[in-house]
Amino acid sequence: MIKAITGTKDILPPEIPKWKLLESIVNNVFKNFNYKEIRTPIFEETSLFARGIGEETDIVGKEMYTFLDRSQTSVTLKPEMTASVVRAFNEHSLGKLQSLNKFFYISPMFRQERPQAGRQRQFHQFGSEAIGGSSPLLDAELIIIAYNILKLLGLKDLTVKINSLGVPQSREKYKNLLREFLSGSKNYLSEDSRKRFDQNILRIFDSKVESDQEILKNAPLMIDYIDEESKNDFEVVKNLLAESKVPFEIDPKLVRGLDYYTKTTFEIVSGKVGSQSALCGGGRYDLLVEQLGGAPTPGVGFAAGMERILLACENENSLNIPKEEIDLYIIKIDKDLSSKVFELSLNFRNDNLVVEFDYLDRSVKAQMREANKLNAKFVLFLGGDEYKSGKLNLKNMSTGEQQLVDVNNYHQLSEFIKK
RNA sequence: GUGGGCAUAGCUCAGUUGGUUAGAGUAUCAGGUUGUGGCCCUGAGGGUCGUGGGUUCAAAUCCCACUGCCCACCCCA
Structure with missing residues (x-):
């Protein structure tokens, strides 16, 4: 018997109501904040993701569904949405019609990883991209939107984590500092972290190995070395969240795996979904639009994993789905x-x-x-x-x-x- | 890519030290008098025991390989 491809799942009729509920909440909240829905093709030219997400990232390096079509063009099933939205933004010169564009989307995504709890090869994300504004009001607004949606689903075991990566210049300076700090103990790091030391030193902070974390205990924190503007923006975000009664914690070790992030990054994690606890992640990407051939335009966005969210809802028994009649x-x-x-x-x-x-x-x-x-x-x-x-x-x-x-x-x- | 666990009815699972036609619960279908549900009762259908080899008089049970699923690592939503 032919079965569904590894890492893909059928969503059968009994499960549809909770998906509809999630989708309607997403639609309502974004409408409420005046975000406009955008839909882009399921696949793109491979180079878009390679350039947008970063050649060195795991997504591009080992997770993309890439193949040659009949005219020998390399195409890729979208592994995330930001690059596609920015492409559409540039292609249709949307920045000229309106200086700030606030988009949201709901779409399947594809990454060829080993499936596990909260991870599939085809999965669904909703998310948003606000392109054309550098104001930290937007950063805060997006965090609030994501948090509101999760609260409306009845989730309780949530942690909002925020950090700032600063601009590339300050980040480079900080990386050097970190490299210096760790150079003495490099040989005591785990194998993975030694690799990270050479490839992307910031991600050493992600390590789950205890001895690594021990070594990092007194490491310099990026948050202390970012540029003035980033620091000020970060203060604004923190104040806005506090005023909006969104509980958050500053996680100086929150280093996101995609190359395009600048300044604010954030993540919302659940304690109820197993090892893959991030329900939602995002941040600012002020250089990406230009990098993909558009005019210099700041942007900020996030993506949320719908399977993970529904898994959390299931485990918290938070959804009240009325019986069908x-x-x-x-x-x-x-x-x-x-x-x-x-x-x-x-x-x-x-x-x-x-x-x-x-x-x-x-x-x-x-x-x-x-x-x-x-x-x-x-x-x-x-x-x-x-x-x-x-x-x-x-x-x-x-x-x-x-x-x-x-x-x-x-x-x-x-x-x-x-x- | 690496590691661990598991594969028996649609689903959840039993199956004794290898030994007759492989079981239960649940779901499905049909009945429980003339045309009426939920609870209850009776009955029926449904399995090449993941696949392929091997050991044996005999394999769901022992051995090997493969495949699939689950979980974890890496990384991410």
Whole structure:
């Protein structure tokens, strides 16, 4: 039997309501903050991601779904959205129509990693990109949006972490300092961290190895070495969050893995989703637009993993999904009334009722059991003696009461059932 | 890419030291008198025991390989 590709999952009908709920909350909150939805293609020219995300990152280096199409163009299934949105922003000169563009999106993403709890090869993210403003108000706004969405889903075990990476010049200075600090103990670092020392020294802070963290204990912190402007912006973000009652902690070790980040970075983690605890991550990228061929334009954004969020909701039992129900189930008592049932159901459906009936010629008992399983509010019995005199039995399934109603007056019946 | 765990009905799982037609619960379907649900009762269908080899008179059970899934590392949402 053919099975779904490793790391991909079917979302079956019983799971759809929680996805719809999540999507509607996302849509509402972004609308509330006046963000506009953007949809970009599922795949792009490979070089977009290579240049946008950074050649040295793990995403580009080993996780992209890249292949040659029939005209030998290298294309890649999008592993994240920022590069695509910036591409669209540049391609359509959106910065000329409006100086600040606030986008949001909901979309599948693709990364070829080993699946585990909270990690799939095709997964879904919602997120946003605010392009054209360098104000830290935007940084704070995005953190608040992400936090609000998670709160609206009823999540409690959340931690908002923020940090500032400064501008590239100050970051370079800091990297040198860190390199100097660690050079003496390099040989005591874990193998992974020794690799990081050469490739991307900042990520040593990500290490889960205890001895590494021990060595880092007295390391200089980037936050103490960033430039004045970054420092001021960071203060503004902190104050705005505090005023907005968003609890946060400063995590000087929060180093994000994508090359394009500058200044503010943030992450929201959950204690309820296993090892992959980041529900949401983002930050400012003031150089990316220019780097991808546009005019120098600052930007800030975040992405949130929808599977992880729903996993957290599940584990916190925070979602209140109402039971699905239907308005009316039409039961046919006489076998030869199929076309009449069909016609009646169309009438009620035109009146906007959710209607179901039996397509399989089953017994009345079986039809009743089906009606019950579907949480039908009412059942209408078609056939028998009362039908001969133009009447039908209507049964209220919660009270069990039955009443005779007129066959022809279905509009009136629809109104009755709707209440 | 690396490490660990697990593969028996649609789902959750039993299956004794290898030994007859592989079980349960649940779900599905059909019944429990004339045309009526939930609870309850009865019955039915459904399995090449992940795949392929091997050992044996005999394998779901022992051995090997492969595949898949889960979890963790790396990294990220």
